[in-house]
Amino acid sequence: MTNLSEKVMRIIFMLSATVSILAVIVICYFLFDQGLPAMVEIGVTNFLTGTLWKPLEGHFGIFPMIVGSIYVTAGAIILGVPVGLLCAIFMAKFCPKRLYGVLKPAVDLLAGIPSIVYGFFALMVIVPVVQDLTGTSGKGILTASIMLAIMILPTIVSVSEASIRAVPESYYEGSLALGATHERSVFFATVPAAKSGIMAGVILGVGRAIGETMAVSMVAGNQPILPDSILSGVRTMTANVIIEMGYAEGLHREALIATAVVLFVFILIINISFSLLKRRDK
Amino acid sequence: MKNYRHHPFSLLLRILVTLSAVITAGVVLFLIGYILYHGVPNLTLPGLFSWKFTAENQSMMPAIINTVIMIVLTLMLAVPIGVFAAIYLVEYSKRGNRFVKIIRVTAETLSGIPSIVYGLFGYIVFVITLGWSFTLLSGVITMAIMILPLIMRTTEEALMAVPDSFREGSFGLGAGRLRTVFRIVLPSSIPGILSGVILAIGRIVGESAALIFTSGTNPVVPKSLFSSASTLSVHLYTLLNEGRYTDQAYATAVVLLIVVIIINALSSVVAKKLSR
DSSP: OHHHHHHHHHHHHHHHHHHHHHHHHHHHHHHHHHHHHHHHHHOHHHHHHOOOEEGGGTEEOOHHHHHHHHHHHHHHHHHHHHHHHHHHHIIIIIOOHHHHHHHHHHHHHHHHSOHHHHHHHIIIIIHHHHHHHHSSOSOSHHHHHHHHHHHHHHHHHHHHHHHHHTSOHHHHHHHHHTTOOHHHHIIIIIHHHTHHHHHHHHHHHHHHHHHOOHHHHHHSBOOOSOOSSTTSOBOOHHHHHHHHTTTOOHHHHHHHHHHHHHHHHHHHHHHHHHHHHHHHHO | OOSGGGOHHHHHHHHHHHHHHHHHHHHHHHHHHHHHHHHGGGGGSTTTTOSSOOTTTOOOHHHHHHHHHHHHHHHHHHHHHHHHHHHIIIIISOTTOHHHHHHHHHHHHHHHSOHHHHHHHHIIIIIIISOOOSOHHHHHHHHHHHHHHHHHHHHHHHHHTSOHHHHHHHHHTTOOHHHIIIIIIHHHTHHHHHHHHHHHHHHHHHOOHHHHTTTOSOOSOOSSTTSOOOOHHHHHHHHHHHSSOHHHHHHHHHHHHHHHHHHHHHHHHHHHHHHO
């Protein structure tokens, strides 16, 4: 009897473990099955490098969306990484213990806030400010980048902080003993040793920024055009899907799924580089 | 400020790190303060918490109930699978097994997929291919796949933290593997599993992109698994999309924020218990 239940449960455990494999296979199958034929029908180069997105007239070029996703993500990294990294250094090496007890939960809270709330906040606060300062509609690359920078801040801070803390104290002490100040020791002995961990944090941040949908679609302007300045409105790949999926039919719908396939490939590349970095870390 | 006169560069570095911390803390304070300031007065809008949703009151009560239903059903589906999968990985498989490696890689892949891709996947499979249209069940299954890697990873860590001497003691007394897992290993890793569950609840509460095209945007309490039901985050999305309900949107954002703060407080309580 016990022997039987041992065997049965063992099989149940194993089946549960295969669910994640199954899920990846099913997700890939449905995305590629529905997206690739459209890509072929439109023409792969036409689809990826075409600059005109007019579904009703049969123009399906997602190049502006690819560029849009890259621009807002790059903007988020440029704004978010310096602040996040320096904040992580502060938390790991400069922060008094009592202040840490407040700062750490605050950063964690930032990670838990729903993206729709970020979008709402950006719409109510960042958009009007950019509008006033520049005289444009206020929705565009700059606004989306500022908001995404805030959204990826907790990822950058917590991953960087953990990897800075993992550096052996002897590095820092050795540098102190050679006469360097506390700041110099931290910046030139400890932080460089945490480089690959920090990079991993940045890559995670890129993944979060490029996959962000709701918040970005609220403040990026969503014009499917090639942007000519950082104030110009853009549409990201994610926004393209969420905006038009509700009413798309036929080839149009498949083209949207194909957009998600391209996004998916981007994410896979990011994931692979993340795990390569982690492996090198060991 | 003792020695900085001779080390201007060090002073600069110190100013930079402090400034960054101030910016980060300032953003958090401002964001929360702004939403509370504009949202709390709107919590008293007539009918905002009435049981029935109408076009006039834009009540968020059904959305709150839907969120709870969504959390309970998703956890019922994902927690057993995730915990069992982790048990297999830690207690049953041999280390360095190829199968285990594939499971780890796929779980990692799952956790990196953006929610819009999950939403699209759910839409293609449940809404279109199976023809269910927008249903609670579509949303639940989509969310369950989304939080599965999280549950698996936290449970795995919790199980690995249980010292091998516990298992050896149990085996030594003649218990089988199954009994050891359920009587010895699982009970001592409950706090770790719980912390994963709390994180998962946070993700379900905050999710919107994956649910809009699976469980839909209908702000009423569903009659069955096959009716459409919007959660609180999706409700906020619909309010913003309409463009006329900014006051209600602020109030909804406040409720979401309070839920997130409670979840974070809970998870830090559990984390403290863990580190003891």
